[in-house]
Amino acid sequence: MSPKTLYDKIWDAHVAHEAEDGTCLLYIDRHLVHEVTSPQAFEGLRMAGRKVRAPEKTIAVPDHNVPTTAGRDDPKNMTEDSAIQVAALDSNAKEFGIHYYPVSDVRQGIVHIVGPEQGWTLPGMTVVCGDSHTATHGAFGALAHGIGTSEVEHVLATQTLIQKKSKNMKVEITGKLRPGVTAKDITLSVIGATGTAGGTGYVIEYCGEAIRDLSMEGRMTVCNMAIEGGARAGLIAPDEKTYEYCKGRPHAPKGAAWEAAEAYWRTLYTDEGAHFDKVITLKGEDIAPVVTWGTSPEDVLPITAAVPAADDFEGGKVGAAQRSLDYMDLKPGTPLSEIEIDTVFIGSCTNGRIEDLRAAAAILKGKKKKDGLRAMVVPGSGLVRAQAEEEGLADIFKEAGFEWRLAGCSMCLAMNPDQLAPGERCAATSNRNFEGRQGRGGRTHLMSPQMAAAAAITGKLTDVREMM
């Protein structure tokens, strides 16, 4: 038998039907659902008189436009259109009999944080959600990717997706990371190296010592942004850390079922000699704490660098870089560490897990945010929030002058009231710095939680290594 990649193995284990032209029906083990990309799909089912084929494999949670302030379980405290979407999810979950975590439930949170936390996401599974950051679940060695609403409806009705196989890409991060360098710096640096379309048509497997050394939280951060590099999904082979994380979670198997599952999971790795269509290798020790300067996640530079000029680029990117510089109101040659900010946002499916909050709190402990700066922490789930309170992290954030919010997507995409005003500049731990992403006219610099915490203290983009 020819050697297989991890992606090949998971793919092969899920093909329910293959047509002569290679078009497959891929069986879906877990379907995660949120309020923004699902109402039209449920409506489609109703109109056609169809049911959800596997309600026991379908999990819903409102996250994208829920407020993160107290009193939000009263719809009167939501904008009317948000309340309608959340109410639609409430009633669709009931009508179709799927698992559901309402806003009032402590387990509510960002769908990509709730899935792993509750043990819904397990190695070797296929996981989809109407959200591009579904790639996050690849950290468990699960084939996970975002889909559109028509595909959400297709999965609800048939528990399958019409797919053709992607190509295999290997991203290897060798050696050790230097102090102050995180999973976020890895994933941004990879996108900086490949561009936002570098992964288009591929499923990426991340490997190498620096990836193995990451915690599950860090691995989720890396896979989360696979989509920003254009890849359909990112994968990391499961290992002891993966099993340790999954064991005992509410929906993880128990007893003999666990033993059988773990034995299977141990077969989920890329065989020696398996073929990759594209290989990228970065040295862990070459990766620095990075920030983005422009309006594409590929606009990445080490914090020690300066704002580039449009002429530094080639082809269509010259115009795009000039447009970014204008939008971001930045002058070429300005050291990145001199860029002043108005807002700090710590949270999102990229960096809203407990380890992220610990890392930010370690920098903020005993310090205060700069006067006049707005800073908020939005935990990724109610359980992350509760744990952070128990560990005393919430007190550190509050004493530093941060707002301590309830769980949700919040200012990552600014569908709820957490938004930037035009011209405001934000140090954000989220995943996209697109024009208007965090609010019309808002300017976003992406970075790690540590770097965002450091920026909160000084009021400008800051090399966190100077504070360690």
Added chain:
Amino acid sequence: MQKFTKLSGIAAPLPLVNIDTDMIIPKQFLKTIKRSGLGVNLFDEMRYDDDGNEIPDFVLNKPQYREAQIIVAGDNFGCGSSREHAPWAIADFGITCVIAPSYADIFYNNCFKNGILPIALPQEQVDVLMKDAEKGSNARIEIDLEAQTVTSSDGETFSFEVDPFKKHCLMNGLDDIGLTMEKAASIDTFEAEASAARPWV
């Protein structure tokens, strides 16, 4: 779904790389629970000022492009979020074809579910069509899905690739779900075998 077979239309030039789905339809318009009515907000933040007035310089606000049925754009069109609101907004505006050197994967798939044909052509050919598009209503670009060709207003013809299954569905306006349900027996068999092999799933 609306069928797509042939199209002869005006193309709007958008010579930008990495046009993302937040540009195509900003998040404030994702709060709808319907698929229709998003065309008026297509490219909203580029198209309207803070007071909601049209920005005259934006291509879709120019008189010659108000009836555009095609967009010609730069590399990596549709990158970013999975929101199907992006193709919904494009289709609702009346655009049923996009021509660009490359697309983000999820957006590309979403187009085919909504009667939109995304055509990928080499940069030099997109450059020719971009020039054509800049001529406004004086130039019509012709697309023939059956023949898989794009013809410029000067009669220059380019061939494009499209997956045969996607082409078949688009040309016949077929509903994916109905097609898949015809294979229900295969899904039943797979499900039974998979749950025996991996009972913890």
